[in-house]
Amino acid sequence: MDVSFVCSGEEPFKMEVGFFDTVEDIKRKLQSCRGWPAAAMFLVHNGNVLAEAGGDGGSGTERYGIVEGSVIHVVLDGRLQNKKEEKSKRRGEGSPTLRVTVVSRCGAGRVEVAVGARAAVSALRAELERARGEDGFPLPRDGAYFFIHRQNVMDEARSFEWHGVATGDEVVVFDGSVTRAPAC
Known part of the structure; x- marks a missing residue:
């Protein structure tokens, strides 16, 4: 059924x-x-x-x-x-801070970013959008890009901790999008 x-x-x-x-x-x-x-x-x-x-x-x-x-x-x-706890988790409050290096394959760009270990990977997207404006970090204009960590596509709804990201790790930005298999 x-x-x-x-x-x-x-x-x-x-x-x-x-x-x-x-x-x-x-x-x-x-x-x-x-x-x-x-x-x-x-x-x-x-x-x-x-x-x-x-x-x-x-x-x-x-x-x-x-x-x-x-x-x-x-x-x-x-x-x-409850809503307050959920919002705090999404922002990664109360979680250890990780310093990761983000490398862009959408152009020549490299930046070090601080993120919460329990923050959703989508927080990195917001941080990079700010860096694009301030430092000219190269990202596709249409927002179609995704993240790779240790040769694995990162799910933006999951945390850095879930993906096994540690301080000093490299996250790579690739131009394009990823499609998933249909739900079971």
Whole structure:
């Protein structure tokens, strides 16, 4: 059966879930499809947190009344996300500062930037847009560029910490865009 999944900051999507799938099965499917760590997920359906296996009558979708067209909310890191906490995380407040070197393949440019380890990579885009105005850092005018760290495309919704970026690392800016495979 197709079930819709909603996660804060992500586009809702549908995924096939079996009637007898356990909560662990669903988390493994989400981890495989989205890359979210299963251990860091809480699943919520109709206001109830879906419990993992226990001795109280099973933990399959049938126990929770999940049917075709149901909506399951995914909460990452086990936090109920209040707005203030979420904004602070996006800006990387309270996280260690990393100094990274950004190299542009859109022209000859190199700049050292300070970013929060837990800040989303999208914060780097904003910082580089400022550097373009101040220092003339070369970026494509249409905003179509992406970041590479250690030969991996960086997801701008994820943190530098998630990507394994450390102080002194190099992040490379490439002209163009990246397309992703369709959601599972």
